[in-house]
Amino acid sequence: MKKQRYTLHDVARIAEVSYQTVSRVINAHPSVSPETRARVQKVIAELGYQPNMVAKSLAVNRSHTLAVLVFGMSHYGPTQIVLNIERTAKALGYDLIFSAINQPSSDALHQAMDNLTGRRVDGILAISPVVGFAYDDLASLCHGIPLVQIDPEIGLEVPSVVVEQTYGSRLVTEYLIGMGHQRMAEISGPLNWFGAIARHEQWTASLHAAGLQPQKSIEGDWSADSGYRSARLLLNDDPGFTALVVGNDQMALGAIYALRERGLRVPDDVSVVGFDDIPEAAFFRPALTTVQQDFNALGAMGVRCLLEFIEAPDTPVQQHLLYPKLIVRDSAAPPR
Amino acid sequence: MKKQRYTLHDVARIAEVSYQTVSRVINAHPSVSPETRARVQKVIAELGYQPNMVAKSLAVNRSHTLAVLVFGMSHYGPTQIVLNIERTAKALGYDLIFSAINQPSSDALHQAMDNLTGRRVDGILAISPVVGFAYDDLASLCHGIPLVQIDPEIGLEVPSVVVEQTYGSRLVTEYLIGMGHQRMAEISGPLNWFGAIARHEQWTASLHAAGLQPQKSIEGDWSADSGYRSARLLLNDDPGFTALVVGNDQMALGAIYALRERGLRVPDDVSVVGFDDIPEAAFFRPALTTVQQDFNALGAMGVRCLLEFIEAPDTPVQQHLLYPKLIVRDSAAPPR
DNA sequence: TACTCGTATGTGATCGGTCACAATTATGAG
DNA sequence: CTCATAATTGTGACCGATCACATACGAGTA
Numbered sequence: 056m057k058k059q060r061y062t063l064h065d066v067a068r069i070a071e072v073s074y075q076t077v078s079r080v081i082n083a084h085p086s087v088s089p090e091t092r093a094r095v096q097k098v099i100a101e102l103g104y105q106p107n108m109v110a111k112s113l114a115v116n117r118s119h120t121l122a123v124l125v126f127g128m129s130h131y132g133p134t135q136i137v138l139n140i141e142r143t144a145k146a147l148g149y150d151l152i153f154s155a156i157n158q159p160s161s162d163a164l165h166q167a168m169d170n171l172t173g174r175r176v177d178g179i180l181a182i183s184p185v186v187g188f189a190y191d192d193l194a195s196l197c198h199g200i201p202l203v204q205i206d207p208e209i210g211l212e213v214p215s216v217v218v219e220q221t222y223g224s225r226l227v228t229e230y231l232i233g234m235g236h237q238r239m240a241e242i243s244g245p246l247n248w249f250g251a252i253a254r255h256e257q258w259t260a261s262l263h264a265a266g267l268q269p270q271k272s273i274e275g276d277w278s279a280d281s282g283y284r285s286a287r288l289l290l291n292d293d294p295g296f297t298a299l300v301v302g303n304d305q306m307a308l309g310a311i312y313a314l315r316e317r318g319l320r321v322p323d324d325v326s327v328v329g330f331d332d333i334p335e336a337a338f339f340r341p342a343l344t345t346v347q348q349d350f351n352a353l354g355a356m357g358v359r360c361l362l363e364f365i366e367a368p369d370t371p372v373q374q375h376l377l378y379p380k381l382i383v384r385d386s387a388a389p390p391r
Numbered sequence: 392m393k394k395q396r397y398t399l400h401d402v403a404r405i406a407e408v409s410y411q412t413v414s415r416v417i418n419a420h421p422s423v424s425p426e427t428r429a430r431v432q433k434v435i436a437e438l439g440y441q442p443n444m445v446a447k448s449l450a451v452n453r454s455h456t457l458a459v460l461v462f463g464m465s466h467y468g469p470t471q472i473v474l475n476i477e478r479t480a481k482a483l484g485y486d487l488i489f490s491a492i493n494q495p496s497s498d499a500l501h502q503a504m505d506n507l508t509g510r511r512v513d514g515i516l517a518i519s520p521v522v523g524f525a526y527d528d529l530a531s532l533c534h535g536i537p538l539v540q541i542d543p544e545i546g547l548e549v550p551s552v553v554v555e556q557t558y559g560s561r562l563v564t565e566y567l568i569g570m571g572h573q574r575m576a577e578i579s580g581p582l583n584w585f586g587a588i589a590r591h592e593q594w595t596a597s598l599h600a601a602g603l604q605p606q607k608s609i610e611g612d613w614s615a616d617s618g619y620r621s622a623r624l625l626l627n628d629d630p631g632f633t634a635l636v637v638g639n640d641q642m643a644l645g646a647i648y649a650l651r652e653r654g655l656r657v658p659d660d661v662s663v664v665g666f667d668d669i670p671e672a673a674f675f676r677p678a679l680t681t682v683q684q685d686f687n688a689l690g691a692m693g694v695r696c697l698l699e700f701i702e703a704p705d706t707p708v709q710q711h712l713l714y715p716k717l718i719v720r721d722s723a724a725p726p727r
Numbered sequence: 728t729a730c731t732c733g734t735a736t737g738t739g740a741t742c743g744g745t746c747a748c749a750a751t752t753a754t755g756a757g
Numbered sequence: 758c759t760c761a762t763a764a765t766t767g768t769g770a771c772c773g774a775t776c777a778c779a780t781a782c783g784a785g786t787a
Contacts, residue, residue, distance in 0.1 A: 110773035
């Protein structure tokens with residue numbers, strides 16, 4: 056009843072050679088005579104034989120599998136990164152096992168890591184944009200498996216790839232200051248995200264550097280809905296701002312909705328800028344001025360960095376930086 | 392140099408028992424005396440021993456790994472589905488290996504499937520919303536591994552979970568007809584997606600049933616940008632429509648942008664409806680009337696269906712249906 | 728002819744677990 | 758006191774591949 060799959064030995068028996076010879080054919084080893092090779096390949100094709108990768112992994116102690124551990128999936132950025140990790144990994148001959156962590160509890164982390172290390176993946180990519188998971192914490196759970204972090208805390212000497220959020224924030228804040236805005240409010244991302252912290256801090260720093268006083272800042276949760284609610288709070292508390300810096304594009308959408316609801320025009324009354332440059336941002340009304348992060352490059356670099364680390368474990372550790380860029384559209388204009 | 396990890400035999404040696412006893416402790420087998428169990432567990436903890444799942448998989452011929460094969464990832468729907476598959480699978484003790492197919496070429500499919508079957512995953516979930524990958528084609532590449540499809544062609548007697556797109560399309564089309572719209576245009580999804588086909592066909596069918604003539608329909612690619620471009624084409628060709636049915640929310644966003652660009656008001660001049668109910672849809676201006684699909688349920692049901700199939704391969708094959716629901720907001724109103 | 732050498736092929740041990748069965752000890756019944 | 762039974766523990770074979778090594782063979786050289 057149970058369909059048994061063919062093994063190396065089945066092929067060997069039928070092709071009348073030893074199992075080692077079959078193994079050689081599969082691995083394209085040179086010293087097999089052309090006739091033998093042809094005969095074995097014929098049998099392989101006829102049987103539809105497929106080598107058992109589990110057995111191979113056990114024998115060579117290498118699984119050709121990478122793991123992605125994702126915190127805060129379901130947000131645009133992490134999703135894009137994972138997509139590109141998969142693409143890059145596949146191109147380089149690795150499969151991906153994918154594990155999401157929703158609440159960053161130590162328990163959930165522990166369990167997920169044990170699972171991955173038990174599976175003997177060759178390397179781990181951790182998308183860890185939130186505080187609470189320092190490299191050392193993660194690495195201690197790795198049992199010696201190479202680890203590369205994506206978007207962790209910036210400035211650490213650990214194997215990782217990060218976007219220079221501070222730079223992006225300065226770009227956009229100085230752009231608004233340059234236009235003449237003096238009263239700026241902010242809707243930040245959740246302040247347990249490194250990126251949100253960096254952007255928020257740079258926002259206040261840039262304002263102070265220009266001799267300006269930051270207006271109120273509210274912490275959102277990345278969703279359009281929280282952008283909407285935060286903007287309403289802002290308008291109730293302290294409606295005098297002429298520019299609003301928002302932590303991502305979705306929240307910017309919600310904020311613009313709230314602004315319009317109060318009869319304020321964007322950008323005439325209030326300029327709004329976002330962050331990320333999601334594909335829809337160009338079709339918001341007004342088209343959103345925002346900061347573009349290259350999530351694709353982030354994922355691809357992460358994989359390359361990890362593989363390098365796997366091949367040559369003694370490579371000097373480093374943090375790769377990526378720089379975001381300002382995308383100017385119609386949602387920001389000089390104050391009236 | 393190379394860090395060697397501990398094995399069952401190491402633990403056995405140190406705890407002074409046989410390897411079989413250690414195996415029993417790990418698998419919570421009843422017939423181990425409490426003292427022995429305690430002693431072994433102590434050694435396991437001290438050594439930080441982790442069972443090698445690769446070896447276990449080989450021995451028991453079961454990997455506790457599921458594969459997701461995704462066509463057309465990078466779209467909102469598939470992403471959500473994958474997220475929920477992961478969540479459900481993890482809760483049930485399965486890991487996920489994740490493989491995306493970008494262009495639906497037979498080659499890429501073949502390669503991806505060979506990879507997965509070679510890895511001896513326990514089951515495969517294929518998110519296959521596009522034509523060209525019938526169940527039989529996929530199943531023939533499965534080497535007997537259980538397969539469940541998500542969002543394949545509707546109406547087939549194959550193990551699968553689908554959203555009744557036809558129902559959703561009728562819901563929204565009849566809603567507009569009921570408001571008095573007589574001239575309706577459409578921006579459909581790519582017509583190699585089953586969902587797009589079903590919605591398009593039902594759209595024309597519903598109109599005919601009401602004695603109305605469908606206006607022009609243009610095929611988009613799901614992106615906001617294509618929604619924008621399609622709407623412009625529609626407006627150039629045949630500007631007389633009072634309602635526009637759009638294949639998803641992102642394209643609806645683009646379409647609304649184009650409409651406004653021509654000075655048309657939504658919903659006053661033209662009603663617009665979307666499909667999917669992405670979290671941002673409530674913050675479009677006007678807030679988008681759309682059809683909600685429960686992607687979470689889709690993923691969760693897919694996994695449960697697959698596991699059932701794995702446990703009991705003789706279960707009668709069936710297609711599970713999910714019904715979408717109309718979400719009324721502000722983007723549709725009676726024609727003037 | 729004998730010797731080396733390179734090519735082609737086969738054998739046994741191994742990776743780290745599991746399974747089926749055997750062996751040992753303790754317990755209770757006849 | 759002996760035997761059947763159960764609880765605990767150990768042994769050998771096996772899952773399906775790889776690796777290191779041994780062997781057979783024909784060709785080239787001395």
